[in-house]
Amino acid sequence: xxxxxxxxxxxxxxxxxxxxxxxxxxxxxxxxxxxxxxxxxxxxxxxxxxxxxxxxxxxxxxxxxxxxxxxxxxxxxxxxxxxxxxxxxxxxxxxxxxxxxxxxxxxxxxxxxxxxxxxxxxxxxxxxxxxxxxxxxxxxxxxxxxxxxxxxxxxxxxxxxxxxxxxxxxxxxxxxxxxxxxxxxxxxxxxxxxxxxxxxxxxxxxxxxxxxxxxxxxxxxxxxxxxxxxxxxxxxxxxxxxxxxxxxxxxxxxxxxxxxxxxxxxxxxxxxxxxxxxxxxxxxxxxxxxxxxxxxxxxxxxxxxxxxxxxxxxxxxxxxxxxxxxxxxxxxxxxxxxxxxxxxxxxxxxxxxxxxxxxxxxxxxxxxxxxxxxxxxxxxxxxxxxxxxxxxxxxxxxxxxxxxxxxxxxxxxxxxxxxxxxxxxxxxxxxxxxxxxxxxxxxxxxxxx
Amino acid sequence: xxxxxxxxxxxxxxxxxxxxxxxxxxxxxxxxxxxxxxxxxxxxxxxxxxxxxxxxxxxxxxxxxxxxxxxxxxxxxxxxxxxxxxxxxxxxxxxxxxxxxxxxxxxxxxxxxxxxxxxxxxxxxxxxxxxxxxxxxxxxxxxxxxxxxxxxxxxxxxxxxxxxxxxxxxxxxxxxxxxxxxxxxxxxxxxxxxxxxxxxxxxxxxxxxxxxxxxxxxxxxxxxxxxxxxxxxxxxxxxxxxxxxxxxxxxxxxxxxxxxxxxxxxxxxxxxxxxxxxxxxxxxxxxxxxxxxxxxxxxxxxxxxxxxxxxxxxxxxxxxxxxxxxxxxxxxxxxxxxxxxxxxxxxxxxxxxxxxxxxxxxxxxxxxxxxxxxxxxxxxxxxxxxxxxxxxxxxxxxxxxxxxxxxxxxxxxxxxxxxxxxxxxxxxxxxxxxxxxxxxxxxxxxxxxxxxxxxxxxxxxxxxxxxxxxxxxxxxxxxxxxxx
Numbered sequence: 001x002x003x004x005x006x007x008x009x010x011x012x013x014x015x016x017x018x019x020x021x022x023x024x025x026x027x028x029x030x031x032x033x034x035x036x037x038x039x040x041x042x043x044x045x046x047x048x049x050x051x052x053x054x055x056x057x058x059x060x061x062x063x064x065x066x067x068x069x070x071x072x073x074x075x076x077x078x079x080x081x082x083x084x085x086x087x088x089x090x091x092x093x094x095x096x097x098x099x100x101x102x103x104x105x106x107x108x109x110x111x112x113x114x115x116x117x118x119x120x121x122x123x124x125x126x127x128x129x130x131x132x133x134x135x136x137x138x139x140x141x142x143x144x145x146x147x148x149x150x151x152x153x154x155x156x157x158x159x160x161x162x163x164x165x166x167x168x169x170x171x172x173x174x175x176x177x178x179x180x181x182x183x184x185x186x187x188x189x190x191x192x193x194x195x196x197x198x199x200x201x202x203x204x205x206x207x208x209x210x211x212x213x214x215x216x217x218x219x220x221x222x223x224x225x226x227x228x229x230x231x232x233x234x235x236x237x238x239x240x241x242x243x244x245x246x247x248x249x250x251x252x253x254x255x256x257x258x259x260x261x262x263x264x265x266x267x268x269x270x271x272x273x274x275x276x277x278x279x280x281x282x283x284x285x286x287x288x289x290x291x292x293x294x295x296x297x298x299x300x301x302x303x304x305x306x307x308x309x310x311x312x313x314x315x316x317x318x319x320x321x322x323x324x325x326x327x328x329x330x331x332x333x334x335x336x337x338x339x340x341x342x343x344x345x346x347x348x349x350x351x352x353x354x355x356x357x358x359x360x361x362x363x364x365x366x367x368x369x370x371x372x373x374x375x376x377x378x379x380x381x382x383x384x385x386x387x388x389x390x391x392x393x394x395x396x397x398x399x400x401x402x403x404x405x406x407x408x409x410x411x412x413x414x415x416x417x418x419x420x421x422x423x424x425x426x427x428x429x430x431x432x433x434x435x436x437x438x439x440x441x442x443x444x445x446x447x448x449x
Numbered sequence: 450x451x452x453x454x455x456x457x458x459x460x461x462x463x464x465x466x467x468x469x470x471x472x473x474x475x476x477x478x479x480x481x482x483x484x485x486x487x488x489x490x491x492x493x494x495x496x497x498x499x500x501x502x503x504x505x506x507x508x509x510x511x512x513x514x515x516x517x518x519x520x521x522x523x524x525x526x527x528x529x530x531x532x533x534x535x536x537x538x539x540x541x542x543x544x545x546x547x548x549x550x551x552x553x554x555x556x557x558x559x560x561x562x563x564x565x566x567x568x569x570x571x572x573x574x575x576x577x578x579x580x581x582x583x584x585x586x587x588x589x590x591x592x593x594x595x596x597x598x599x600x601x602x603x604x605x606x607x608x609x610x611x612x613x614x615x616x617x618x619x620x621x622x623x624x625x626x627x628x629x630x631x632x633x634x635x636x637x638x639x640x641x642x643x644x645x646x647x648x649x650x651x652x653x654x655x656x657x658x659x660x661x662x663x664x665x666x667x668x669x670x671x672x673x674x675x676x677x678x679x680x681x682x683x684x685x686x687x688x689x690x691x692x693x694x695x696x697x698x699x700x701x702x703x704x705x706x707x708x709x710x711x712x713x714x715x716x717x718x719x720x721x722x723x724x725x726x727x728x729x730x731x732x733x734x735x736x737x738x739x740x741x742x743x744x745x746x747x748x749x750x751x752x753x754x755x756x757x758x759x760x761x762x763x764x765x766x767x768x769x770x771x772x773x774x775x776x777x778x779x780x781x782x783x784x785x786x787x788x789x790x791x792x793x794x795x796x797x798x799x800x801x802x803x804x805x806x807x808x809x810x811x812x813x814x815x816x817x818x819x820x821x822x823x824x825x826x827x828x829x830x831x832x833x834x835x836x837x838x839x840x841x842x843x844x845x846x847x848x849x850x851x852x853x854x855x856x857x858x859x860x861x862x863x864x865x866x867x868x869x870x871x872x873x874x875x876x877x878x879x880x881x882x883x884x885x886x887x888x889x890x891x892x893x894x895x896x897x898x899x900x901x902x903x904x905x906x907x908x909x910x911x912x913x914x915x916x917x918x919x920x921x922x923x924x925x926x927x928x929x930x931x932x933x
Contacts (some may be wrong), residue, residue: 001793003531005875006800023799026806028702029823035702041572045790048535059544061558064551074771081469083500089520092511097527098727103907104515104847106454108726114458117924121495123520133584133664136771151820167768175598175629186746219487250489273559274549276729290722293767299917307909311917317623322632327623331583334725344458344503351510352467360476365478382483401679412550435475
């Protein structure tokens with residue numbers, strides 16, 4: 001077996017050194033009647049060619065390749081420059097563990113420091129950590145942080161946050177002594193009802209978490225929301241599920257948001273059927289000592305040279321145990337490192353350019369599709385790169401099936417998340433779409449009877 | 450030539466440089482529907498580099514890292530085994546790269562991969578069902594504990610306390626607290642394991658579960674485990690077995706047979722997926738049959754050859770992560786298990802344990818072994834009798850091209866040196882390591898100051914962690930560039 005370098009002779013030699021006859025003896029602490037079970041029901045070992053055949057065969061059961069896709073909702077298809085694959089897949093970055101020995105980990109550490117810097121720049125916040133699992137868990141960590149820091153018991157949650165994120169937040173705080181309250185949105189605009197939010201904030205409100213652009217793709221009034229919360233001494237928390245929007249829209253920091261959490265899959269990570277992705281958290285510096293996850297800090301070595309280490313570990317589980325600020329240990333370090341490579345490759349100009357293209361492609365679709373009378377764009381104001389499309393006649397499943405027959409995945413039916421939304425779908429446009437792709441979608445929709 | 454840190458990319462940035470090649474815009478700017486006050490003006494100081502500069506930057510960073518591919522990495526409790534290259538090739542194939550909300554009849558292959566891994570893990574562990582959604586070990590702990598709490602709450606017997614042995618990973622108490630539990634630490638005995646009598650002393654009707662790592666962080670199998678499970682169950686409490694060290698007995702024994710109600714596994718440890726400098730991982734959770742209905746969504750089922758996905762469980766969604774979990778990590782783990790097959794799966798554990806015991810035997814004359822019980826996949830020495838600190842020995846190892854073992858953990862061993870060689874190391878590597886250790890201990894006797902000054906051959910010397918925590922430079926800023 002190629003991953004097992006010991007030869008039988010060496011095993012024998014080692015057993016002699018240890019003073020045993022059979023390796024089995026080393027396992028004698030395991031109850032005899034519970035060990036050395038029959039392996040008969042496990043599959044037989046496959047050779048490399050057999051593995052390739054096997055996975056090619058499984059791969060052929062996936063028939064999505066070749067479809068023109070407009071699926072988004074928290075997982076976005078963006079172009080990934082080859083440089084990102086080439087550099088991030090170097091085994092020096094892929095095969096070390098957490099940089100506990102900084103002297104031989106400066107490559108990972110400096111890369112993470114640069115990533116932290118770029119995420120802080122993009123969110124326009126003081127600090128960003130070096131990764132969390134994904135957007136949904138980052139949102140959960142974010143509200144727990146706000147609750148702990150404020151020492152209050154009540155958190156408000158926007159009703160137009162990605163429904164999966166809401167579920168994850170509910171799971172996370174289920175057994176903590178906190179109260180969570182949903183703030184509804186206006187079905188006419190897709191946006192939050194600020195008057196209603198105002199009425200819900202009281203002395204016990206730790207903060208309010210909203211998503212912008214929200215689940216329906218609409219940009220919220222971040223500045224007004226933050227001001228409203230700050231006037232009542234509560235925190236403003238923003239979720240960003242489409243990280244690329246940070247390069248085009250007024251950033252959270254400029255809107256005086258206190259904590260930004262979200263998903264940075266858009267920064268060079270493939271769709272990958274949902275993971276691994278990249279959770280992030282960025283904040284005003286007052287949150288620093290209670291934040292979850294790892295931080296890389298700059299320091300000096302004993303000769304006075306610049307170097308990097310993991311720092312602020314006194315917040316973490318391996319030091320603080322039950323008093324830690326989070327239980328996170330293994331995170332998404334490589335994804336963050338790779339995002340750093342992506343961001344450096346795109347650069348300021350490239351990132352801003354594609355962030356704009358995402359919006360313009362969406363606007364072009366809205367313009368073109370408005371000429372049809374079998375569908376309607378539901379929220380025509382303040383969208384970024386996703387829109388809700390109302391199907392005028394018939395149900396969405398039927399509508400989507402007809403497009404699927406033309407090898408188009410036009411969107412995600414919203415009844416998956418909101419049972420009463422029978423005739424709406426969520427459609428996403430990125431720089432991956434060419435004008436002709438959008439024309440093709442519009443034409444195909446127009447042909448639906 | 451000594452390797453040096455490249456300048457920070459922000460200092461190399463110049464206006465107008467391009468690192469990417471983009472298509473010309475097809476849609477005119479005037480279609481933008483957002484008002485100017487919603488648009489960002491600039492991203493101050495964001496880098497602008499050319500492709501060749503980016504390649505040199507990261508290539509030079511790569512040269513500063515130690516990795517499993519570069520050399521021995523016996524980091525105890527982390528199972529730094531070799532990461533097979535065929536796993537990378539298959540995981541990077543485009544045919545898995547579907548959107549997670551693709552219609553399920555278009556992604557039957559992906560669902561088959563997940564279901565196949567779930568079923569294999571069930572066979573290896575004797576657990577009734579698995580969820581693959583947790584992103585890491587600690588995330589699995591949180592999931593598993595929440596399942597326990599849901600189960601007990603549904604029975605009308607909500608309890609408050611989780612018992613945790615003193616040798617446990619820090620994630621165990623941290624996860625328990627995040628699940629609303631109080632934790633109580635219980636001592637292991639002089640042999641490094643939990644006594645049934647000790648457990649009984651701490652057991653009452655408020656104990657929801659015992660969370661125990663097996664083999665524990667001393668590398669010792671909790672040999673009372675079957676009796677421990679029985680005593681717990683008799684009390685209405687559950688047994689959570691942390692499977693972080695499953696590499697020690699994969700294919701030898703099954704946690705379910707030993708009485709575990711909930712376990713988590715670490716695909717990035719036992720199942721050879723790359724650690725990536727600290728993640729991504731994957732922490733599948735397996736549960737006994739009474740707990741299955743409390744697992745988080747999505748739940749993959751199959752009728753005949755057709756795979757389906759359920760987004761609602763009878764007990765609620767219990768969702769713990771977006772989408773399906775770290776799918777591309779799951780692909781790698783499945784490739785690995787299929788390559789091992791029934792012919793090799795047991796050999797993995799046997800070689801891992803043989804390697805650890807070989808190191809133990811060879812180093813025992815030179816180092817203090819505080820717990821003499823049988824070692825499985827790792828061995829933990831203390832700093833007793835050393836002329837320098839554990840940290841100094843670790844730093845000196847760097848000069849010999851070896852990544853140090855885990856140091857100062859578990860906490861119950863003074864100056865702990867926790868060595869886990871894994872099965873993927875050759876006898877030659879082990880012998881070299883042993884020789885180097887003996888040499889360093891000798892150096893430490895003859896010239897402690899020299900060892901205390903190590904490392905000498907790394908890109909940087911010992912770093913000032915106190916300064917890092919004091920000055921807290923966590924990002925580059927134009928004003929803070931003096932140190933370059």
